[in-house]
Amino acid sequence: MEVLRKTRVLEGYPADNPPLEQLVNSARPAVLRGLIKDWPLVRAGLGSAQEAMDYLRSFYNGKTIGTCVGDSSIGGRPFYNSDFTELNTAHRRMRLEEVLNLIREHLHEERPPTFYIPSTTIDGCLPGFRQENTVSFAAHGIEPIRSIWIGNRTIASCHYDAPNNLACCAVGRRRVTLFPPEQIVNLYPGPLEPTPGGQAVSIVDFANPDFSRYPRFREALLSAQLAELAPGDAVFIPSMWWHHIEALSPFNTLVNYWWNSAPAHVPTPMNALHYAMWTLRDRPESEKRAWKAVFEYYVFGPSDRAGAHLPEQARGALGPIDDDKARQLRAMLLNALNR
């Protein structure tokens, strides 16, 4: 598998002033070279894996952390068993030093067992860490979810997330393969649940793609792009872009920030997707076409179209959905669904 296109690179932005508006408005991925190069964690990691581990441990509050554990046969890729009924890793709650010790024990092995802390809230286990290692969001009026990812060589199979994502490579090298949202059809998404990391993942093995079973994956590769991250670099992954992330070094740590463009009273569209699969998908083709037109009119077209020809006080859900309207819709749906 070869991806020739490289993600665009932006240089010279400091961690206290990331170009967030510009990134979100562009809706395109970008590497921010050296964004977090001055973080103490990055400097420790450039010294050695041990220094980075010691630095992380110095903030640890002793709370157990959800950890993904797999044997060496999974090749660092949390995924499914052969019939997709179970995950190929176990989920355990472990202490940070336990995880770090296990990673260190197998640090020099070619094919180590997998030890992986996938996205744990930083303030939940490493209080104080952010004071020295942070990307500034406050100036943009954004309160992101701040998570840390710690592990040995791992692969986060290709998936999308609804929020915007700024992923900062602090320790180790990472390779991120990115696909635009509309490539979903060529990426062969797996079950909606269970999932290795909360989102449906592409079931194509990127390390060894089986093009006879997944021929459209060739097409996906045509629009793929590659972001190669060294310690200190960050990548901006726009909302809904598919990303496949390989942690390449014996010990790796990533810090990421997720933020939503919608206000808190707007719930995840995944609810709408589940509801739509349930209520629409298996109807006759003619009805589906009709509903497609209806959705195009009310949802996917210009936001103000369906209400534009009505007096403001008559618009209801056809006008902008504020907190009050969100409450009314929630009550209506709860009532409608409880049958």
Add this chain to the structure above:
Amino acid sequence: MGRHVMLNNVTHRNLRVITRHAAGLGDDVGSVLTFPTEYGDVQREYPIFFRKDPATGEWFSVAILGFQKNENLFLDETGWRASYVPGVIARGPFLIGFQEQDVGGEVRKNPVIHVDMDDPRVSETEGEPVFLPQGGNSRYLERIGAILEGIHTGIEAGKAMFAEFERCNLIEPVKVEVKVSEEEHYDLVGLYTISEERLRALDGDALVRLNRSGFLHGAFLVLSSMNNMKKLIDLKQNRLRAAARAS
């Protein structure tokens, strides 16, 4: 322990629960656990006492329903004759369970409803449907959810309350000797209550603190619930007279 399973609307789509009260349905009990969160309702019908778990030393409250282990004087062939049925009975075959969920790497314990499938109130032919025809929650299930939540918060409130009562040294053992007739009398053992004398003697900071904790009110509810002993004795005597007439 019965067969406790997590309630869900697929496996238990046809589940019904018998909500009438009868001896064979687990209602023939002489006392029932209660919680400070329902003292207000309970004290209007039943005497409230405390017991101590001999193994753990933990305090809990009980509402007294009768003078023998399986004697519920509020239960007759027409059902449970009281304006309020304690939550532990009203919850039927349901229990609170906790499901551990990882949210951002941290464990969150989400309360979920479990059902004891060995409970005699569990049915598929009789009683209240738990789920609506399409799998939604019935009003009955929503009420059960509220009762279970009440029990859950009641357990926590009970712990806090007993800590306050112990701090104020308000708990004292009580010997309850009930004479229902010349030849019949019962001793209820292992019961504790609020020491009225010590409660009256509380002053200053201790009284303010107990009041602010909200449990001063609870202490008085326990004391006023004692009036129900008289009702309990009346019920017992009615029963004895009815039995005498029948024989």
